Amino acid sequence: MAITYANPLTEYEGKKVLVTGGTKGMGEAIAKRFASAGATVLTTARSMPTDLADPNLFVQADLSTKEGVEKVVQAVKDRFGSIDIVVNNVGGNNTPPGGFLAASDEHWIESLNWNLLAAVRLDRGLIPLMLEQGKGVIIHISSIQRVLPLIESTIPYAAAKAALSNYSKSLSKEFSPKGIRVNRVSPGFIQTTAADAMMENIAQVTGSFESALQSVMDALGGIPIGRPGYPEEVGELVAFLASDRAASITGAEYVIDGGTVPTL
Incomplete structure (x- = not known):
């Protein structure tokens, strides 16, 4: 059976996309890649950018909090009514150097909120919209540190990203039969x-x-x-995984690290 695909330059026309942490770095590159192919892209960040092209396509919210996630979910419902693609990109590490003993309970909780629970809460709020339309794509941005932690300063971050990958796999097994593909991307040094x-x-x-x-x-x-990777390279990978060209890919993790991880 012959399969034809939409032009990659216009394949997201009419699609509604959410990219969290979408105003800087990898998130910005991902958002621009979708927009360049015709998607309407809603982005989030904790700080309001000064160069917004369309303020209606931005939500200022701290996704490390339950209230921040609820604000974004409501914005998606109010402005889009539905959602086709969610890219859970927000995350970060604020643990001081010094290894395990330097990380307090607060650092652990902060890492879990940023790198795991933000995605869990957002998915819980938006998956019902995907179920109503019978299809959707969720992509979680993990990290090679889930298998290659830097013990000096990223133990909580690495553990949270490992949990995110595990959670993402579980989500794919439950919702892929219902038309929602779930994959994850693990960048190295970008x-x-x-x-x-x-x-x-x-x-x-x-x-x-x-x-x-x-x-x-x-x-x-x-x-x-x-060399390190470039944000635009991550954007291309995410755009491919979200497209119909990757319709058989779900529950998978794609590493984009220039070969950094030395094991299988």
Whole structure:
């Protein structure tokens, strides 16, 4: 049987997409990729950007809180009425260096709220809309740190991302038979503007941006392709997984790390 697909440049026309944390870094690249193919994209962030093209397509909310998630869910219902694609991108790490003993209960709770419970609460609020229409796509942005934690400062973050991957797999098994595909993407070191700012700080010690970049790659055990990934590359992967071209892919995890993880 011959299968034809929509043009990748216009395949999201008429689609309603939510990208959390969609105003910077990977989230911004993902949102722009969907929009460039015709989607109407709603984004969220804790801070209001100064360069919003359409304020009606942005929700200012802290998704680490139950109230913030409820605000976004209500905005989707009010502005879209339904939802086709949800990209759970929001997350982060605020644990100080110093290993396990440096992480307090508050750091653990914060990591779980940002990197796991934000997605759980959002999915719980939006899956009913997908069930009503009999289809939808959910993509969770995990991290290679779920299998490659940096013990100096990311133990809570890595544990939360491991839990996110486990949760995402469970969700796919329950809802794929009902038309909702659920996949996850695990980036490695991605060269965002925030990463560049970190390199500039490190460069004050190492002497140059290039040496700072190399020191971070070395700390990860090296990146075989010789460079970090780019946000736009993550955007392309997410756009593919959300498309009809990936209609048979669900419950899967795709690593985009330049070969950083050294094991199967």
